[in-house]
């Protein structure tokens with residue numbers, strides 16, 4: 161019989177399809193898991209980006225993992241509030257990102273509006289640790305990443321954008 | 324907004340007298356306001372993002388440089404995702420069994436409520452980014468207001484979309500700066516783009532009874548406040564980009580009541596043909 165802590169564990173083995181070194185739980189998009197007396201599981205998730213095409217994949221993977229672990233049924237509900245923030249990615253997951261070659265996100269900007277002329281903090285190169293890096297594009301291979309290049313080791317790298 | 328008759332004869336969908344109407348509501352808007360104003364508000368929000376998202380998606384594989392190909396595709400994805408959330412909520416509130424796909428693919432141009440600005444063609448890259456900047460500045464300010472709406476569903480979708488819109492605004496404003504304060508050629512092109520699109524910006528701030536009725540139902544927006552902040556933001560970027568703010572105040576409108584420029588019909592023909600040719604198909 162599946163328990164709620166066991167269901168969390170099972171979902172914790174489902175990797176983010178776009179950044180497979182971290183799980184969907186570490187990504188912070190699993191907001192709630194509840195198992196009832198009959199073993200039916202209700203999962204609440206929140207999208208990373210509004211148009212993230214991986215959300216369908218993630219929902220399917222969560223269903224498959226829970227069904228294989230003995231869930232009698234699985235319902236996945238998507239909520240928009242509170243809006244997902246990269247601040248929910250914990251220190252361990254950030255270290256996994258860095259080891260994988262993706263600079264972890266800085267602190268997300270709070271509040272409604274932005275300064276268009278803000279000076280950018282340089283992002284630390286995940287390969288060599290240099291701060292001598294340059295932003296190439298705020299939009300990268302997936303919605304959640306920006307592209308940088310390191311002047312010290314000459315490697316391009318992705319940054320997980322703060323959101 | 325000082326509006327005088329626009330009378331551009333290349334835009335047959337827009338009557339010359341209409342721009343002079345000032346705050347007088349147009350017929351379509353009055354008809355629509357008889358329904359749920361929150362549904363109408365969500366159509367405006369969702370259709371703006373769906374149409375602009377589709378426009379940007381036309382550049383996928385055709386961007387001027389690889390980074391911009393990727394950037395415009397990412398922004399298109401965000402906007403279409405936001406539109407899906409907004410139209411889904413609109414369909415639920417409407418209660419006629421229409422989901423976001425039915426609303427995107429099975430409405431005709433006269434039923435679309437997007438502003439005229441977003442349906443304008445991509446043109447050159449300056450025009451694409453000028454259109455994006457003028458819209459993003461409006462979008463960020465509007466979503467910021469709506470993220471504090473007392474209607475929980477609207478506040479949630481606005482707060483979610485706002486985070487993404489800020490990235491878009493940063494990107495588009497930097498291109499306005501770079502091209503405006505760039506070479507003679509890039510400056511001239513950006514100035515031309517701002518000039519060509521300016522007449523579609525007045526519509527963004529025209530309050531009608533949909534806004535008033537939506538405010539009473541928990542989604543208040545102070546469009547004149549949004550306009551004042553938009554003016555400040557746009558003036559600041561244009562000045563730093565060494566660009567002139569157009570002085571021509573002739574404004575065109577009609578999108579919010581379903582009276583569009585000819586461009587929307589062509590866009591919808593492309594966007595809707597697969598869904599309409601194969602209803603219910605999955606792939």
Ligand SMILES: [Zn+2]
Nearest residue numbers: 285288310313
């Ligand atoms: Zn390096």
